[in-house]
Amino acid sequence: MKQAFEAAVEGAETDGNALKGVALVREARDGISDHVRSGKEVVAFGNFEGTLEEASCPVCRPAPPPRLLFRTKHDIGFCQCAGCETIYASPRFDEPSLLEIYENENFKDLSFYENFSFENWERDRDRTWIVSNLKVQLVKKYLHDGDRVLDVGGGVGEFCAVAAKSDLRCESIDASKQLTDIGRRLFGARVQQAEVEDFDPGYKFKGIVIWDVLEHLYDPVRVLRNCYRLLEPGGYLFAQVPNSGGFTNKLKAFACRAGLSNNEFKHFGFPYHVYFFNRRSLTRLMAAADLEAIHFESWSRFMKDNKGGALTRAFDSVMRKNCLWDYVTVIARKGSS
Numbered sequence: 001m002k003q004a005f006e007a008a009v010e011g012a013e014t015d016g017n018a019l020k021g022v023a024l025v026r027e028a029r030d031g032i033s034d035h036v037r038s039g040k041e042v043v044a045f046g047n048f049e050g051t052l053e054e055a056s057c058p059v060c061r062p063a064p065p066p067r068l069l070f071r072t073k074h075d076i077g078f079c080q081c082a083g084c085e086t087i088y089a090s091p092r093f094d095e096p097s098l099l100e101i102y103e104n105e106n107f108k109d110l111s112f113y114e115n116f117s118f119e120n121w122e123r124d125r126d127r128t129w130i131v132s133n134l135k136v137q138l139v140k141k142y143l144h145d146g147d148r149v150l151d152v153g154g155g156v157g158e159f160c161a162v163a164a165k166s167d168l169r170c171e172s173i174d175a176s177k178q179l180t181d182i183g184r185r186l187f188g189a190r191v192q193q194a195e196v197e198d199f200d201p202g203y204k205f206k207g208i209v210i211w212d213v214l215e216h217l218y219d220p221v222r223v224l225r226n227c228y229r230l231l232e233p234g235g236y237l238f239a240q241v242p243n244s245g246g247f248t249n250k251l252k253a254f255a256c257r258a259g260l261s262n263n264e265f266k267h268f269g270f271p272y273h274v275y276f277f278n279r280r281s282l283t284r285l286m287a288a289a290d291l292e293a294i295h296f297e298s299w300s301r302f303m304k305d306n307k308g309g310a311l312t313r314a315f316d317s318v319m320r321k322n323c324l325w326d327y328v329t330v331i332a333r334k335g336s337s
């Protein structure tokens, strides 16, 4: 699923026709009477249309009044919760509209997988291979050979395939039929089409990974509570999201707030990215699902191959230590009792 998300975001950013903007095309459409009857407004946004609604912090109940950071050129506000620092889009698409966007199966170039073989992928060591291996190395710091791992929103299942090679018993679920069909052909039955809310294999997992997914979800707390349900006592959850505390993300956000940029950069890639987290908000998000955040990792895809001289490595070390790269991974633990 995440590959499709990222591809869609890239496409939306580069396709001149894609983002006409809700402000330009706000109109109630004929033939969608449910929305009209409910008094909601159906809007077109690029290639998609749906119903917008005001949002509040997904973590704090009750949610404190938000602070508006800036409005995009498409009239979407990005607000920061005064309680937990979660940044969220408002208005955003309601849940049925958001699901419809992700059920659109025509926005992903899947030709990469047509002649895919694990052996060639391993030999070529492209970015996806390297990132999958970095993730497996991180997970193996906490888990042991033979432990069961579930990849939630695992797309085609590349992480799962690498984890299996590293002696973890990994399986992957994703809501996309198209991606999981490809995954089963490439990697076998360990890739399944399922929503985490409906998933119950009859056993629990020592680890759950959820890479680059939480920022897309209508209700991340609900999904994390289901992850909690599927974890063994003492099990670990690994979640990677864009880092609102990252150095360049902060600069870009400042440029948007100061009116120096009216561009929506990737991590505010509405309608796909509706949340933006940092260490503090991730800690609160995990606590809302009874998970305790115990460690954070921050890495950059630019450092993916660990190459570079002593100066580069020292710079990377400072950035990692202070969680300043543009992605952050939280490791959270379910209590033992």
Ligand SMILES: [Zn+2]
Pocket (backbone or CB within 6 Å): 057, 058, 059, 060, 063, 081, 082, 083, 084, 085, 086
């Ligand atoms: Zn909050």
